[in-house]
Amino acid sequence: MRTQVAIIGAGPAGLFLAHLLRAAGIDCVVIERRDRAYVEQRVRAGIVEQITVDLMRRLGITERLDRFGLVHDGTQLGIAGELFRIDFLKLTGSTVTVYGQQEVMHDLFEAAAERGMEIVWNADEVELHELAGTQPYVTWRKDGAEQRLDCALVAGCDGFHGVSRASIPTSVLQVFERVYPFGWLGILADVPPCDEELIYANHARGFALASMRSPTRSRYYVQVPLGDTVEEWSDARFWDELCERLGPDAAARVTTGPSFEKSIAPLRSFVGEPMRWGRLFLAGDAAHIVPPTGAKGMNLAVSDVIMLSEAMIEFFLEGSEAGIDGYSQRALARVWKGERFSWWLTSITHRFPDMDAFARRIQIAELDYLRGSEAAQRTLAENYVGLPLE
Numbered sequence: 538m539r540t541q542v543a544i545i546g547a548g549p550a551g552l553f554l555a556h557l558l559r560a561a562g563i564d565c566v567v568i569e570r571r572d573r574a575y576v577e578q579r580v581r582a583g584i585v586e587q588i589t590v591d592l593m594r595r596l597g598i599t600e601r602l603d604r605f606g607l608v609h610d611g612t613q614l615g616i617a618g619e620l621f622r623i624d625f626l627k628l629t630g631s632t633v634t635v636y637g638q639q640e641v642m643h644d645l646f647e648a649a650a651e652r653g654m655e656i657v658w659n660a661d662e663v664e665l666h667e668l669a670g671t672q673p674y675v676t677w678r679k680d681g682a683e684q685r686l687d688c689a690l691v692a693g694c695d696g697f698h699g700v701s702r703a704s705i706p707t708s709v710l711q712v713f714e715r716v717y718p719f720g721w722l723g724i725l726a727d728v729p730p731c732d733e734e735l736i737y738a739n740h741a742r743g744f745a746l747a748s749m750r751s752p753t754r755s756r757y758y759v760q761v762p763l764g765d766t767v768e769e770w771s772d773a774r775f776w777d778e779l780c781e782r783l784g785p786d787a788a789a790r791v792t793t794g795p796s797f798e799k800s801i802a803p804l805r806s807f808v809g810e811p812m813r814w815g816r817l818f819l820a821g822d823a824a825h826i827v828p829p830t831g832a833k834g835m836n837l838a839v840s841d842v843i844m845l846s847e848a849m850i851e852f853f854l855e856g857s858e859a860g861i862d863g864y865s866q867r868a869l870a871r872v873w874k875g876e877r878f879s880w881w882l883t884s885i886t887h888r889f890p891d892m893d894a895f896a897r898r899i900q901i902a903e904l905d906y907l908r909g910s911e912a913a914q915r916t917l918a919e920n921y922v923g924l925p926l927e
């Protein structure tokens with residue numbers, strides 16, 4: 538088999554890139570380790586930035602987003618049970634949209650099938666070859682048989698645990714990392730959300746987040762110590778802890794009910810540089826991870842592939858390497874700002890095990906400053922709704 542771009546991974550980065558290339562008339566094949574149901578059913582991101590909405594509109598896949606997406610003009614922050622609001626629309630002129638990653642993936646896969654795009658599912662033992670030369674190729678096993686795809690460029694969109702980043706020599710790849718001493722326990726329940734907007738709550742017992750998927754489906758998280766298991770968290774214990782941390786006003790509006798999904802995700806900040814090596818280009822979680830506090834992970838995957846598609850289009854349609862040569866630097870400039878924001882919002886909202894009384898007072902002062910300062914609120918708002926693509 539031969540194509541122009543081999544895309545490794547059918548998550549948001551891989552599928553958005555495939556659609557962007559196809560719209561420009563560039564051939565690509567997506568190679569995915571799992572099956573469609575697995576990728577579509579993973580419960581992950583909940584918030585999309587306007588750049589993601591705009592991209593979906595450009596690709597003509599907003600029919601369900603327009604019907605079911607919930608546009609949020611602002612968010613609530615909590616300090617020890619007291620809430621205050623940050624008005625994104627007033628402060629930045631922009632909004633965010635609640636639309637689950639599962640819905641985004643569904644729309645991308647449906648459109649890919651209608652448009653006859655090629656996705657190889659259940660590809661085992663994917664390996665990348667000759668990335669330093671001009672004729673790279675990808676091999677994998679499917680149903681026991683060895684397969685090979687020759688291409689001009691490879692897009693590594695295979696997430697944090699994929700093979701792409703691992704194909705860059707360790708002498709070239711520089712890694713920057715923070716591992717946080719806690720995780721998020723998240724649940725989904727078919728109960729109405731406690732508020733029309735999200736609530737990010739700082740409480741002495743730890744962070745809590747009230748989010749949603751629809752007017753009848755809630756998504757809630759509480760910070761838990763590393764090492765906790767979901768078996769230790771009955772629904773009853775979860776609801777009690779959540780209500781305590783959200784504070785009395787929000788707790789009074791929480792509708793409890795049985796959860797149908799419960800999982801714990803560790804928190805990490807990570808950047809691998811550069812995002813290009815030879816003919817390999819990393820995008821999304823393959824290159825960087827953020828803690829979910831800023832709701833940036835999927836949106837950074839989107840900004841990466843918008844930039845990468847522009848570079849690849851320039852390469853194939855204009856014969857210029859300027860775009861692909863500049864990709865890593867251009868993408869990293871936005872990635873690091875997303876890293877900074879996600880790290881900062883995590884640091885002011887979570888309880889750190891080594892926090893002394895001084896550190897706690899500083900945290901409270903930071904949130905109190907945010908409550909009282911329009912300038913501080915605008916800084917948070919412009920990062921949360923998403924920085925421009927430069």
Ligand code: RFL
Binds near residue numbers: 545551571580582583
């Ligand atoms: P993905 O989604 O991990 O997709 C990678 C794909 O590659 C496949 N793969 C391979 N394929 C072939 N060969 C191999 N060797 C392969 N190895 C892996 C995988 O099966 C998979 O299908 O990466 P991508 O596309 O870069 O997308 C990144 C986003 O999924 C991620 O950043 C977000 O989910 C992060 N995130 C959030 N992002 C937001 O923008 N807003 C949010 O509100 C938000 N909330 C969250 C989140 C992530 C969370 N967890 C569980 C990590 C909340 C949580 C709890």
Ligand code: PHB
Binds near residue numbers: 748749831
């Ligand atoms: C979610 O709804 O899953 C969600 C929302 C906001 C975040 C993280 C996750 O910051």
